[in-house]
């Protein structure tokens with residue numbers, strides 16, 4: 001327990017560390033890694049620039065000593081990082097890590113769920129934007145069909161994972177999938193979370209009119225179901241959750257655009273090459289890898305991390321306007337860690 005909890009300029013503590021384990025992905029979702037930018041000749045990070053598992057664990061231990069207790073492994077597509085279960089085992093063994101989750105597109109989950117479970121992972125968030133095969137294939141930019149992902153979700157749930165599903169909703173693209181997705185996952189008692197389309201990176205074609213807001217989605221759901229708002233599981237929870245009357249199933253909304261949640265944001269992000277970011281919409285990170293590889297001691301690293309957090313005043317979503325969206329240079333989400 002820290003006697004002087006670390007706080008940023010807006011008195012927000014540090015609680016979560018979102019670790020990107022790779023900048024690569026087997027999908028090309030247009031809202032995240034549009035094909036036109038992430039083409040055949042795109043220069044992804046070479047392996048030598050990625051933090052090693054030992055480097056990630058060393059930093060994780062330091063973050064934990066500053067107040068972090070929740071870890072999320074993400075990317076890019078985290079299941080593309082080789083030997084990921086080894087990292088899960090190592091992070092699970094760090095005293096003070098109370099919760100760890102993984103966010104994945106699920107394509108490689110079928111083959112990896114068992115070793116990940118054996119390594120200690122219990123929570124999976126699987127992203128899926130549509131059940132309709134053609135539409136899903138277009139949205140992921142690579143023609144993948146949803147069938148294998150749906151099977152992997154069922155298997156993971158049966159194996160004991162707590163599984164949630166993330167769906168990014170874009171106007172004119174997949175609103176027609178809101179009710180079919182809700183019915184499908186309600187039946188399986190798997191929480192489906194609708195994510196408002198965000199203006200991450202600089203090239204994802206975002207505009208306000210393409211955002212389908214929580215209120216609009218809720219209205220669609222309420223035309224069929226009776227829903228009741230649920231209490232937050234913990235302060236700073238990203239999703240607002242609702243329960244279906246008469247069922248243990250839940251839905252959630254991640255409302256970065258219509259109801260931003262920066263005032264309770266306690267999330268730090270570590271990119272796969274070791275840069276520390278204090279906001280999903282950041283333009284610049286702090287290079288921890290150069291310190292790690294330059295022989296910095298733990299005290300030096302701790303002092304640097306503390307300083308970055310103490311100086312933090314990010315609240316991009318609170319301040320979002322057409323103008324900030326256009327004028328701010330932002331790092332891509334697949335790199336920074338979604």
Ligand SMILES: Nc1nc2c(ncn2[C@@H]2O[C@H](COP(=O)(O)OP(=O)(O)OP(=O)(O)O)[C@@H](O)[C@H]2O)c(=O)[nH]1
Pocket residue numbers: 072074101103125164166195198238239254256265267280317338
């Ligand atoms: N704007 C914004 N979006 C976030 C933030 N944290 C997570 N998200 C978005 O929320 C969506 C779901 O993220 P997940 O990776 O599933 O993580 P989570 O919802 O925090 O996970 P749980 O611990 O299961 O609640 C993704 O689109 C993230 O990019 C944040 O701090 N700001």
Ligand SMILES: C[S@@+](CC[C@H](N)C(=O)[O-])C[C@H]1O[C@@H](n2cnc3c(N)ncnc32)[C@H](O)[C@@H]1O
Pocket residue numbers: 025031032074075076077078103104105125126127166167168195196197198199200204333334337338
């Ligand atoms: C960047 S991905 C990384 C993990 C993994 N590849 C996946 O898709 O689950 C993390 C999450 O960010 C979401 N995401 C990506 N771009 C987004 C955007 N522009 N707006 C809202 N959510 C987005 C994805 O749907 C996914 O749930």
Ligand code: SF4
Pocket residue numbers: 025026027028029032033075076077105127334
């Ligand atoms: S959202 Fe995830 S699956 Fe889609 S391109 Fe981004 S990193 Fe890949």
Ligand code: SF4
Pocket residue numbers: 261262265266267278279280281314315316317318
């Ligand atoms: S926009 Fe930035 S500060 Fe606001 S909740 Fe997201 S990551 Fe946190």
